Amino acid sequence: MSQEFFEFFCPVKIAAGYKALEHIPFELEVRGASRPLLLSDAGVVAAGLVDTVTGAMGSGGASAGPLFDQVPPDSSMASVRAAVALYRERDCDSIIAIGGGSVMDTAKAVNILATEGGEDLQRFAGANNLTRPLKPFIAIPTTAGTGSEVTAVSIIKDEDSGTKMPFMSQFLLPDVAVIDPRTTLKLPALITAATALDALTHASEAFTCLAKNPLSDAYASAAITRIARSLIPVLDEPADAGGRLELALAAAMAGVAFNNSMVGLVHALGHSVGAIAGVHHGMCMGIFLPHVLRYNLDARREEIGEMLLYLAGPEIYASTPHSGRATAAIACIEALRDQAHQRCGLPRTLAETGKVQREDLPRIAAMSLDDGSMIFNPAEVGYDDALAVLEQAWA
Numbered sequence: 362m363s364q365e366f367f368e369f370f371c372p373v374k375i376a377a378g379y380k381a382l383e384h385i386p387f388e389l390e391v392r393g394a395s396r397p398l399l400l401s402d403a404g405v406v407a408a409g410l411v412d413t414v415t416g417a418m419g420s421g422g423a424s425a426g427p428l429f430d431q432v433p434p435d436s437s438m439a440s441v442r443a444a445v446a447l448y449r450e451r452d453c454d455s456i457i458a459i460g461g462g463s464v465m466d467t468a469k470a471v472n473i474l475a476t477e478g479g480e481d482l483q484r485f486a487g488a489n490n491l492t493r494p495l496k497p498f499i500a501i502p503t504t505a506g507t508g509s510e511v512t513a514v515s516i517i518k519d520e521d522s523g524t525k526m527p528f529m530s531q532f533l534l535p536d537v538a539v540i541d542p543r544t545t546l547k548l549p550a551l552i553t554a555a556t557a558l559d560a561l562t563h564a565s566e567a568f569t570c571l572a573k574n575p576l577s578d579a580y581a582s583a584a585i586t587r588i589a590r591s592l593i594p595v596l597d598e599p600a601d602a603g604g605r606l607e608l609a610l611a612a613a614m615a616g617v618a619f620n621n622s623m624v625g626l627v628h629a630l631g632h633s634v635g636a637i638a639g640v641h642h643g644m645c646m647g648i649f650l651p652h653v654l655r656y657n658l659d660a661r662r663e664e665i666g667e668m669l670l671y672l673a674g675p676e677i678y679a680s681t682p683h684s685g686r687a688t689a690a691i692a693c694i695e696a697l698r699d700q701a702h703q704r705c706g707l708p709r710t711l712a713e714t715g716k717v718q719r720e721d722l723p724r725i726a727a728m729s730l731d732d733g734s735m736i737f738n739p740a741e742v743g744y745d746d747a748l749a750v751l752e753q754a755w756a
Contacts, residue, residue, distance in 0.1 A: 367572075367574035367575075367576075368621070369574060369576040369577065369621050370531065370620075370621065371511065371617045371620070371621070372531075372534060373510070373511045373534050373535055373536070373537070373538050373617075374388075374536065374537045374538070375511070375537075375538050375540060375613060376388070376537060376538070376539050376540070377539075377540040377541070377606070377609075377610060377613075378540075378541070378606065379541065379542055379543070379602060379606070380417075380541070381539050381540060381541040382413065382414055382417035382418075382501070382539060382541045382543065382544075383417045383420060383421050384421075384539065385414070385417065385418050385421065385423060385457070385499060385539060386418055386421035386422055386423035387421070388499055388536070388537045388539075389423055389455060389497065389499070390423075392455065392497040392536060393454075393497075394454050394455035394496075394497045395423075395424075395454065395455075396426045396451070396452060396453045396454045396455065397425070397426045397453060397454070397455040397456060397457045397497075397499070398426050398427055398429060398444070398447065398448045398451070398453040398455070398456050398457070398471075398475075399411065399414075399415075399425055399426060399427065399428045399429065399457050399459060400429050400430075400432060400444060400456060400457070400458045400459065400460070400464055400467060400468045400471065401428065401429070401430045401432065401458070401459040401460050401464055402430060402431070402432040402433070402434075402460050402461075402463065402464055403430055403431070405430075405459055405460045405461075405464070405503050406428075406430045408503075408547045409547070410459060410503050410543075410544055410547070411428065411430070411459055413543055413544065414457070414459055414501060414544075426451060426453055427447055427451045427453070429443065429444040429447050429448075431443060431444075432444075432460065432463055432464045432467045433463065434463055435463060435518050436463040436464075436466040436467040436470070436515075436516065436517050436518060437467075437517065437518045437520055438482065438517055438518065438519050438520060438521075439520060440467055441467055441470045441471055441474070441482060441517060442480065444467065444471045445471050445474045445475060445480075448471065448475050449475075453475070454496065454497070455496055455497035455498065455499070456468050456471060456472055456475070456496060456497070456498045456499070457498075457499045457500075457501065458498070458499070458500050458501065458535075459501045459503060459544070460501075460502075460503050460504075461502065461503055461504040461506075461507060461509075461556075462504070462506075462507035462509045462642075464503075465500055465502070465507065465509035465510060465515075466509065466514075466515040466516050466517060467515075467517070468498065468500070469498075469515035469528065469533045470482060470515050470517050470528065472495040472496055472498050472533070473485050473491065473495065473528070473533075475495070475496050476493075476494075476495040476496050477491075482517070482526075483519075483526065485528060485530075486526045486527065486528055487527065487528070487529070488527075488529040488530070489529065489530055490528075490530065491530040491532040491533070492532075493532065494532055495532050495533070497536055498535045498536050498537075499535060499536060499537045499538075499539060500535035500537070500538045500539070501538075501539045501541070501544060502538070502540065502544065502545075502609065502612065502613075503544045503545060503548070504545065504548060504552065504556045504612075505545050505548070505553070505556050505557060505560060505605070505608035505609040505611065505612040506555070506556025506557060506558075506559035506560045506612050506643050507556070507559060507560075507612065507616070508560065508563055508612050508613060508615050508616020508617070508619065508620070509616065510535055510538035510540075510613060510616065511534070511535070511538055511613050511616040511617050511620060512534070512616050512619075512620045513529060513530060513531050513532075513533045513534045513620060514527065514528065514529050514533065514620075515527070515528040515529075515533055516528075525636075527733075538613060540606070540609045540610060540613060541606075542602040542603070542605040542606040542609065543602075544609075545605045545608070545609055546599070546600060546602065546605055548599075548605075549705075550596055550599065550704060550705035551705045551706060551707060552641075552643075553592075553595060553596060553599070553608070553705075554592065554596060554643075554647075554701040554704070554705050554707040555641050555642075555643030555644045555646075555647065555707060556612070556643045557588050557592045557608055557611075557612075557643075557701075558643050558644075558646050558647030558650070558698065558701070558707070559612075559642060559643035559646045559647075560584060560588060560608070560611050560612040560615040560616075561584075561585065561588045561589075561615070561646075561647075561650065561694070561697075562624070562627050562628070562631075562646035562647070562649075562650050563581075563584070563612075563615035563616060563618065563619040563624065564580075564581040564582075564584035564585045564588070564611070564614070564615040564618055564619070565581070565585065565627075565650060565654065565668065565694075566619060566623075566624040566625050566627055566628065566737075567580070567581040567615065567618035567619040567621075567622040567623070567624065568581040568582065568585070568618070568622075568664060568667075568668060569625070569654070569657060569661045569664045569665060569668075569739060570622060570623055570624060570625045570737040570738060570739060571623070571625075571736075571737045571738070571739055572621070572622045572623045572737055573622045573664075574621065574622060576621065577617075577618045577619075577621045577622035578618075580614045580615070580617045580618040580621075581614070581615065581618035581619075581622075582668075582670075582671045583611075583614050584611040584612070584614040584615035584618065585611075585668060585671040585672060586671045586672075587607045587608065587610060587611035587614070588608065588611045589671065589672045589673070589693070589697065590607075591604045591607040591608050591611070592608065592697065592701065593697070593700050593701070593704070595608060596700075596701060596704045596705060597704070622737075623734070623736075623737040624734050624737065625653070625657075625734055625735065625737050625738030625739065626649075626653045626656065626657070626729075626734070626735060626738040626740075626742055626747075626750070627646055627649045627650050627653045628646075628732070628734040629729040629730075629732035629734040629735045629738070629742075629747075630645070630649050630653070630725065630729050630747065630750065630751065630754075631645035631646055631649060632729070632732050632734070633725045633726075633728040633729040633732065634711070634717060634725055636728065637717075637721055637724060637725055637728065638714070638716040638717045638718075638721060638725075639716055640711075640714045640716050640717060644707065644708050644714060647698050647701075647707060647708070647709075648708060648709065648710060648711060648714075648754050649750070649754055650694055651691050651694050651695050651698075652750050652753045652754050653738075653750060654687075654690075654691050654694070655691060656740060656742075656746070656750055657738070657739050657740045658687055658688075659740065660739040660740040661739045661740075662687045663687075665686075665687040665690050665691065666683065666686030666687040666689075666690060667686070668690040669681060669686045669687075669689050669690040669693065672690055672693040672694065672697075673689070673690075673693050677689075710754060710755060710756050711751070711754050711755050711756075712755055712756045717755075719755060722748060722751045722752065722755065723748060725747075725751055726744055726747040726748040726751055727744060729742075729747050730742070730743075730744060730747060
């Protein structure tokens with residue numbers, strides 16, 4: 362039965378496909394912008410991706426503005442302040458973010474201060490503390506995983522307190538997400554696999570968590586299908602532009618889905634492992650997803666069973682008894698992860714990351730209970746439950 366009430370919101374324009382980057386001049390012009398600040402990080406610059414973007418802009422008659430490329434792997438208040446200073450010094454009027462999740466988070470925070478003025482970012486922390494649209498903002502993802510190009514959230518680390526501050530508002534959503542396979546062609550195999558598992562987790566949790574709805578289901582199921590059929594071919598043929606585009610579209614679809622239906626225990630555990638042991642977020646997602654789906658079986662057996670259709674296709678779905686579809690779906694995810702491990706060493710267990718100590722598990726379990734993602738998990742989770750899932754994921 363459909364919910365009596367739900368909300369779905371996705372105002373981000375998506376320009377996708379080969380040569381999508383060449384549309385940036387038009388998107389700036391129609392928004393009255395001509396002096397964009399480019400935000401990126403050193404790795405993206407070294408890979409030549411910023412040059413790819415600026416070259417595409419130049420072919421359309423647009424000039425690239427100043428470049429801030431000092432975004433750290435974990436977005437920080439210091440990088441936000443430095444980028445805002447450059448924005449103001451060069452009299453910029455818009456922002457183009459070129460990178461992964463940290464770059465996107467930083468750009469969203471920069472846009473807050475670029476629009477609102479001042480230096481106090483903390484006064485806008487939390488939910489819905491922005492009251493008006495921000496400066497024109499174009500997001501160009503260089504990984505196919507986070508979905509940050511279509512989400513209304515930014516997480517910024519406060520170095521003084523050591524805490525991560527969340528910012529949530531519809532006004533943080535980019536005006537345009539530009540998805541072009543040229544920006545992910547050089548992504549290393551391990552990061553390709555890890556970010557794809559991140560997107561698969563976004564879609565899977567969106568499809569099974571408490572705030573799911575028919576519209577988020579449509580985006581989530583489409584994302585699962587694309588990842589299941591494209592990840593391994595892309596790992597085998599990294600220069601496959603069509604496969605790269607499929608994965609990037611899947612990440613955006615999964616981002617739209619979870620931006621409307623939220624995530625659950627997989628993310629709660631992953632956030633804690635990342636904070637304590639510094640494990641890549643996508644790797645955490647791939648490790649925990651099958652174990653959490655098993656934990657949620659009693660609460661979401663029907664939905665997990667339906668995922669088999671998107672993971673394995675209609676023939677396998679139809680030939681699998683109804684009672685066995687949920688466990689078959691989980692087995693498909695584990696098989697996908699195992700194939701990725703064979704090709705690029707993607708960790709399948711916490712032990713294989715080489716960063717998590719078994720004695721850390723109780724601390725991780727305790728921390729995960731305070732994570733906001735836990736609210737939307739379909740099955741209640743206590744300390745012993747979280748610890749049990751961590752033990753299962755250890756080796």
